Amino acid sequence: MISLNETHDVNHTSWVSCANQPDSDFPIQNLPFAVFRVAGESFRCGVAIGNQILDLKAAAAHKPFEGKAADALTACEHENLNPMMELGFEYWSALRLSLSRALRTGSTLESQFKPCLVPMAKAEFALPCQIRDYTDFYSSIYHATAVGSLFRPDNPLLPNYKWVPIGYHGRASSIDVSGQTFHRPAGQTKAPDADQPSYGPCKRLDYELEMGVFIGQGNPMGNRIPLDQTDQHVFGMCLLNDWSARDVQAWEYQPLGPFLAKSFASTISPWIVTLEALAPYRTGYLRPAEDPQPLPYLSSEQNSTLGALDIQLEVLLQTPGMKGSQTPVAQKQCMEKLSQSSFKHSYWTIGQMVAHHASNGCNLQSGDLLGTGTQSGPKPEEAGSLLELTKGGKQPLTLTNGEQRTFLQDGDTVVMRGWCEKEGAARIGFGDVSATILPAKG
Amino acid sequence: MISLNETHDVNHTSWVSCANQPDSDFPIQNLPFAVFRVAGESFRCGVAIGNQILDLKAAAAHKPFEGKAADALTACEHENLNPMMELGFEYWSALRLSLSRALRTGSTLESQFKPCLVPMAKAEFALPCQIRDYTDFYSSIYHATAVGSLFRPDNPLLPNYKWVPIGYHGRASSIDVSGQTFHRPAGQTKAPDADQPSYGPCKRLDYELEMGVFIGQGNPMGNRIPLDQTDQHVFGMCLLNDWSARDVQAWEYQPLGPFLAKSFASTISPWIVTLEALAPYRTGYLRPAEDPQPLPYLSSEQNSTLGALDIQLEVLLQTPGMKGSQTPVAQKQCMEKLSQSSFKHSYWTIGQMVAHHASNGCNLQSGDLLGTGTQSGPKPEEAGSLLELTKGGKQPLTLTNGEQRTFLQDGDTVVMRGWCEKEGAARIGFGDVSATILPAKG
Structure with missing residues (x-):
């Protein structure tokens, strides 16, 4: 069972300021996953924040998280989300919590993560994972x-x-x-x-x-x-x-x-x-x-x-x-x-x-x-x-x-x-x- | 369209003599493919001949074939048949012809291929390929x-x-x-x-x-x-x-x-x-x-x-x-x-x-x-x-x-x-x- 926790807190804002617009699909409480690329580069996993995508492969290079969140972020270095999805709920949830904190206003990770943002308008998308049945x-x-x-x-x-x-x-x-x-x-x-x-x-x-x-x-x-x-x-x-x-x-x-x-x-x-x-x-x-x-x-x-x-x-x-x-x-x-x-x-x-x-x-x-x-x-x-x-x-x-x-x-x-x-x-x-x-x- | 050719010739026999029994499922005219292993070893691709399996990974190490047959045999070094199957009919057919000649009575490859045989009775099988839809x-x-x-x-x-x-x-x-x-x-x-x-x-x-x-x-x-x-x-x-x-x-x-x-x-x-x-x-x-x-x-x-x-x-x-x-x-x-x-x-x-x-x-x-x-x-x-x-x-x-x-x-x-x-x-x-x-x- 999924409980409400600090990732759902409506009072949190992001240092990615466009995510704080009330009509944004992707505020800091959402944090959905996709596979994207910038034209000419390879596909990679990302998380939406406002009109930006956090490149998870680039973010992972900083080794910003610990424990299950770190393992889940490492799994996101793959070309699709399958390896991360296979890890299970505790890992997804830990990664979500760590991303929420990292993108939150005042986070000490802002300077590391800011260069990992890609404007959504520049992104091409692929299927987020290999679909089985x-x-x-x-x-x-x-x-x-x-x-x-x-x-x-x-x-x-x-x-x-x-x-x-x-x-x-x-x-x-x-x-x-x-x-x-x-x-x-x-x-x-x-x-x-x-x-x-x-x-x-x-x-x-x-x-x-x-x-x-x-x-x-x-x-x-x-x-x-x-x-x-x-x-x-x-x-x-x-x-x-x-x-x-x-x-x-x-x-x-x-x-x-x-x-x-x-x-x-x-x-x-x-x-x-x-x-x-x-x-x-x-x-x-x-x-x-x-x-x-x-x-x-x-x-x-x-x-x-x-x-x-x-x-x-x-x-x-x-x-x-x-x-x-x-x-x-x-x-x-x-x-x-x-x-x-x-x-x-x-x-x-x-x-x-x-x-x-x-x-x-x-x-x-x-x-x-x-x-x-x-x-x-x-x-x-x-x-x-x-x-x-x-x-x-x-x-x-x-x-x-x-x-x-x-x-x-x-x-x-x-x-x-x-x-x-x-x-x-x-x-x-x-x-x-x-x-x-x-x-x-x- | 598939034509009859020398691989279907009923007069051919194999140096794997049990394949020449008239009630054998796997004479030299058949040559079906599977994925198998001997207990404790890794899965690999093989071809049936009589009551034996030709280990294609072992056979490939000898680099016995040329052209499309060689490419197809190399693809069989994988843990399943998908890479070979993807190559297409000309490759499957070339490999079949080369295997037919290699296993035929009098083949010069007999001495190289004999050590690549595994008794079928010792084999464990897996799905021959990753099944998509x-x-x-x-x-x-x-x-x-x-x-x-x-x-x-x-x-x-x-x-x-x-x-x-x-x-x-x-x-x-x-x-x-x-x-x-x-x-x-x-x-x-x-x-x-x-x-x-x-x-x-x-x-x-x-x-x-x-x-x-x-x-x-x-x-x-x-x-x-x-x-x-x-x-x-x-x-x-x-x-x-x-x-x-x-x-x-x-x-x-x-x-x-x-x-x-x-x-x-x-x-x-x-x-x-x-x-x-x-x-x-x-x-x-x-x-x-x-x-x-x-x-x-x-x-x-x-x-x-x-x-x-x-x-x-x-x-x-x-x-x-x-x-x-x-x-x-x-x-x-x-x-x-x-x-x-x-x-x-x-x-x-x-x-x-x-x-x-x-x-x-x-x-x-x-x-x-x-x-x-x-x-x-x-x-x-x-x-x-x-x-x-x-x-x-x-x-x-x-x-x-x-x-x-x-x-x-x-x-x-x-x-x-x-x-x-x-x-x-x-x-x-x-x-x-x-x-x-x-x-x-x-």
């Missing part, structure tokens, strides 16, 4: 109901939904970091009135607004992870856009689930926000009283802390029309919000997903990525996909500039943002995840 | 129909089956090599007459008789692999037992497919038999004339060579009762055959599976493992799982010793064997894959 859950009951009603009008929410944290294995190889571009996928589809299927470019390309959960410490095969111990296994979270070819999905998904409809690309945000940084945003356990209580292996006395996380999420669209002739800065601002929701609406918590995943003895490994499934809220305008927002493509969205969308068009850029905010706690931001659709290959 | 297909129409009739009596074979090589993403972390033992998994199940599900040890534990296909050379994301080029991407094949918890599967699998019912363990045979070694066993393309012809991206002028592979497969069971008080050697012989079939009955070929997998631009990677799905033949006794052999557990099998089985019991060992055999070609064996079920953990 990728599992995608289906944890929003609002999404499951809305999608179920499109695919199975008579039977939208299946009887297992309120008992089983439904998930499926996903494709790891095609996951890339924000900034990804990919060609519109082709695939086999069959129109309802067609005699036979055909193969060609996807006509119903969609995004899915998800969160990603990185496993830090795994479990040996055959062992389970009790729900109360799941916090020790989760390193942190990111934003995840799980692109979906809806027409391919509709034709291929029975009986074994989505396959090529989801395996052409998935995009994550570069920063892993640690579960410890998110601790102030745990909410109570929100399951409706009229719903069945979870089976014992998915229940806990500690529900208050194993509960939901109130992470605000939004999706923005930038069409080629919006990019127009404007300057790069104006372009970046010229996007239209499609929806907004919160991860607190998830029917299953992260802890329940992890405990369920290992409940058959399946060995989770450091670097595994769990998707939460599309996060749609209870209101129609809180839907996390175009499939839902347009009622399966039947009700086009009209954008402010007059353009319409049922599904995504070539050149469209989809941006997702996430952040936590409330009175009495520091804002904890995820940054964003952005990716752009290229035309289908000939 | 694992995908499981569903390529036997007989299996799909039989299982479909149990899960969906009204709708056994779905309309997409004859058009789409159905597959789903599987769990890579829990795949291990022959000799694996694993605890009976626990999971959430719901009896048809129960009000609510419960969590406990699986009661319907089953094997699945599959083949595994290892990708050697991948494709860049966004590119496809034309059907006629799939041979250049497939390094080779192994046997695969894809253990299944049928009661967990029945409750969890809708709408996103199997998840925890399959992720607790999968077992592969240690030897990768190269696609080149299997070339003499290509058969014509067997799709029934009354069935729809595949879409163009799954069709080829070269169907005769891209066709099925006639690989004989059998499943054997050894119960704790059979192990009894006998000697280890007698134990090994005391097994009961449950079924026998051939991979030639597969509705989809390996080439079609690979071309379909990459048809949306999904990047396959060296080390990816594709399961073929359970290989059941047209006759009921050719079924590749107990689910089928016992009609969903309703018709128990009575074994020769009087024991009965619907599903597997603790202590049961399941062994699968595979081989190719016909007039005018050398026998090409896969060896076997064996694994044993331990009781559920408390």
Whole structure:
């Protein structure tokens, strides 16, 4: 279990002064991890502070820490975060505490660390770690109901939904970091009135607004992870856009689930926000009283802390029309919000997903990525996909500039943002995840 | 396209004389690859010849080859086969040719290579390569129909089956090599007459008789692999037992497919038999004339060579009762055959599976493992799982010793064997894959 400690103290400020702006995603209470480089140099691990990145390889050269924090910082000298993530919670937490103190206003390490800062604007990002297995859950009951009603009008929410944290294995190889571009996928589809299927470019390309959960410490095969111990296994979270070819999905998904409809690309945000940084945003356990209580292996006395996380999420669209002739800065601002929701609406918590995943003895490994499934809220305008927002493509969205969308068009850029905010706690931001659709290959 | 060449010549014999026995799985025409060690030493790559293993690290020290074969042998000095597999078909083929000549009767390399032989009986095996993504297909129409009739009596074979090589993403972390033992998994199940599900040890534990296909050379994301080029991407094949918890599967699998019912363990045979070694066993393309012809991206002028592979497969069971008080050697012989079939009955070929997998631009990677799905033949006794052999557990099998089985019991060992055999070609064996079920953990 993660407790609040001095790293969460809202009174602390950083000598990296831009981190103290109230709207910064990356104040000293956040300290998320990524892998980055400056053009022409090698990739390395870093921590965000304001609009700067602390180069951990450069910082480690000063041997500034002791004990577990020193070991964790040494592990960050690698080209990705896997070696550090494998060390386990005590090491992550010790490193976070030491970084918090080192970046805090008045720290004696300021003079050593200042030359280790790199402006975020100059950074290129890579995947933060080598992703092992990728599992995608289906944890929003609002999404499951809305999608179920499109695919199975008579039977939208299946009887297992309120008992089983439904998930499926996903494709790891095609996951890339924000900034990804990919060609519109082709695939086999069959129109309802067609005699036979055909193969060609996807006509119903969609995004899915998800969160990603990185496993830090795994479990040996055959062992389970009790729900109360799941916090020790989760390193942190990111934003995840799980692109979906809806027409391919509709034709291929029975009986074994989505396959090529989801395996052409998935995009994550570069920063892993640690579960410890998110601790102030745990909410109570929100399951409706009229719903069945979870089976014992998915229940806990500690529900208050194993509960939901109130992470605000939004999706923005930038069409080629919006990019127009404007300057790069104006372009970046010229996007239209499609929806907004919160991860607190998830029917299953992260802890329940992890405990369920290992409940058959399946060995989770450091670097595994769990998707939460599309996060749609209870209101129609809180839907996390175009499939839902347009009622399966039947009700086009009209954008402010007059353009319409049922599904995504070539050149469209989809941006997702996430952040936590409330009175009495520091804002904890995820940054964003952005990716752009290229035309289908000939 | 793979052509027959001197490595397939049935007249060649080896100076490793046991390889020349007509019933040997590993004659000089086979030359499969594995990763092995002698107890106490480090894992290394090897090639089977008769009942011996050629230690490729030791052989490489002699620098016996030139050109691409030399480069491929150098890549085999690694602790697993990934670096060699990544090199591509021309390198695999050159190495095979050089090894064939070196192990052939009369080779001048005999004196150098003889000290590099290790008796197979002394070897311990590891996974032959680091498995990246694992995908499981569903390529036997007989299996799909039989299982479909149990899960969906009204709708056994779905309309997409004859058009789409159905597959789903599987769990890579829990795949291990022959000799694996694993605890009976626990999971959430719901009896048809129960009000609510419960969590406990699986009661319907089953094997699945599959083949595994290892990708050697991948494709860049966004590119496809034309059907006629799939041979250049497939390094080779192994046997695969894809253990299944049928009661967990029945409750969890809708709408996103199997998840925890399959992720607790999968077992592969240690030897990768190269696609080149299997070339003499290509058969014509067997799709029934009354069935729809595949879409163009799954069709080829070269169907005769891209066709099925006639690989004989059998499943054997050894119960704790059979192990009894006998000697280890007698134990090994005391097994009961449950079924026998051939991979030639597969509705989809390996080439079609690979071309379909990459048809949306999904990047396959060296080390990816594709399961073929359970290989059941047209006759009921050719079924590749107990689910089928016992009609969903309703018709128990009575074994020769009087024991009965619907599903597997603790202590049961399941062994699968595979081989190719016909007039005018050398026998090409896969060896076997064996694994044993331990009781559920408390």
